[in-house]
Amino acid sequence: MAHTALTPVFVGLRTGLHVLFAALTILVVARAVLSPAAASAAVVGLAVVLLATYGLGALVTRRTGRRRASGLLWLGVLSVEWVILLWLIPEAAYLVFPLFFLYLHLLGRWWGSAAILAATVVAIAALGLHGGWTVGGVVGPLVGAGVALLIGLGYQALAREAEQREALMRELLDTRGQLAATEHESGVLAERARLAREIHDTLAQGLSSIQMLLYAAERADPLRPGVEHIRLARETAAANLAEARRFIRELTPPDLDDHGLGAALRRLAATHWASRGLRVEVRVSDALELPMQVQTALLRIAQGAIANVIQHARATTATITLTVGGGQVHFAIADDGQGFDPDEASRARSDSFGLHATRERVTQLGGVLAIDSEPGRGTTLAVDLPLEQLA
Numbered sequence: 001m002a003h004t005a006l007t008p009v010f011v012g013l014r015t016g017l018h019v020l021f022a023a024l025t026i027l028v029v030a031r032a033v034l035s036p037a038a039a040s041a042a043v044v045g046l047a048v049v050l051l052a053t054y055g056l057g058a059l060v061t062r063r064t065g066r067r068r069a070s071g072l073l074w075l076g077v078l079s080v081e082w083v084i085l086l087w088l089i090p091e092a093a094y095l096v097f098p099l100f101f102l103y104l105h106l107l108g109r110w111w112g113s114a115a116i117l118a119a120t121v122v123a124i125a126a127l128g129l130h131g132g133w134t135v136g137g138v139v140g141p142l143v144g145a146g147v148a149l150l151i152g153l154g155y156q157a158l159a160r161e162a163e164q165r166e167a168l169m170r171e172l173l174d175t176r177g178q179l180a181a182t183e184h185e186s187g188v189l190a191e192r193a194r195l196a197r198e199i200h201d202t203l204a205q206g207l208s209s210i211q212m213l214l215y216a217a218e219r220a221d222p223l224r225p226g227v228e229h230i231r232l233a234r235e236t237a238a239a240n241l242a243e244a245r246r247f248i249r250e251l252t253p254p255d256l257d258d259h260g261l262g263a264a265l266r267r268l269a270a271t272h273w274a275s276r277g278l279r280v281e282v283r284v285s286d287a288l289e290l291p292m293q294v295q296t297a298l299l300r301i302a303q304g305a306i307a308n309v310i311q312h313a314r315a316t317t318a319t320i321t322l323t324v325g326g327g328q329v330h331f332a333i334a335d336d337g338q339g340f341d342p343d344e345a346s347r348a349r350s351d352s353f354g355l356h357a358t359r360e361r362v363t364q365l366g367g368v369l370a371i372d373s374e375p376g377r378g379t380t381l382a383v384d385l386p387l388e389q390l391a
Contacts, residue, residue: 018058021098025051031091039088046088050081050095071106078102083122090130093123096141100148109156113149120145175356196292199244207241261295262286265302265320273318276310284322290329294385297361298322298331304358305333305381313337313379327387329367334380339373 025047032043057074082099086092096119103119104112120141127137214234218227262284269280290298302320309315315337323330358381362369367385 017098024094028091043089046085075106086126093127096123097144116145204244207237211237278310279317281319301358309335329385331383336378339375339377339379342371
């Protein structure tokens with residue numbers, strides 16, 4: 001088992017079980033030595049063998065794990081040795097208590113419980129044959145079996161919970177790493193878009209104006225002295241303007257470089273998404289102007305949502321709409337797929353990474369994400385962004 005906060009508890013319980021088995025075995029040996037009988041030598045020898053078998057098997061099963069052939073073989077040998085020892089001396093009945101826990105641990109809940117019941121019957125029968133039938137000889141093993149069942153099942157429940165928490169912790173750590181990578185990517189894209197806007201609005205515009213002014217000066221008096229310098233300056237400005245525009249194209253997300261969000265979504269709908277068997281209708285006006293970082297975020301949200309539709313929804317048609325009104329930008333992706341119950345999905349499993357990334361993008365823009373879906377009715381993912389925060 002991986003290390004968890006409950007690992008010291010499990011180690012303590014296992015150590016206690018080992019100490020209990022050794023102490024009870026020593027008690028059997030002491031009883032045989034202090035009250036000599038014809039079988040005392042056999043009892044001492046078999047008790048030593050039993051203790052050695054237990055110690056060796058504990059080491060082997062710890063390395064190979066539960067329910068392996070070696071563990072089951074060890075448990076069988078240990079049980080046979082215990083039955084023989086119980087036939088020789090009644091005090092060996094005490095050893096059935098630690099054996100209860102081994103049955104549960106190695107055989108599982110149902111087979112382990114059956115083995116506990118069988119061992120209890122054997123212990124009661126042995127005590128009755130050795131010293132006569134008494135209430136204590138019957139009730140004692142039954143109480144021990146009940147206590148062992150409660151403790152053993154509680155131990156298994158704690159172990160399962162620890163494993164689930166460990167798995168959840170690993171998933172959360174993985175998700176945190178993925179979110180950090182997504183946030184970094186989003187930040188890089190936003191910074192690239194900002195630089196593209198700055199270059200376009202300042203350097204590119206300035207070079208374009210310089211080029212136009214030099215061209216006008218060249219045409220006004222083509223025979224004036226020094227006109228070749230004006231021509232060279234104009235050509236240099238034109239070359240630098242082309243270089244600035246190349247920088248803008250490289251910094252701008254390739255899907256948005258020329259015609260904006262609407263055109264990018266329509267290109268994806270006509271090529272990539274159509275090739276996956278999904279017809280996507282895009283209702284986004286090319287005349288609608290939004291900051292580049294907002295367009296980039298909405299494009300990534302649409303790509304993630306449509307990917308989920310193709311993978312999970314079994315839909316044939318999806319619609320992407322973008323409208324502006326009431327001081328908000330409303331962006332929605334709707335499909336005609338099989339839908340799902342958002343509440344039940346949330347209880348069964350935490351949101352997927354794609355949905356986490358979408359929520360993160362919307363939160364960074366100061367917006368709200370809503371999911372409307374029912375089984376058999378399709379799904380609508382809606383994003384509302386306040387206009388005043390997008391300027």
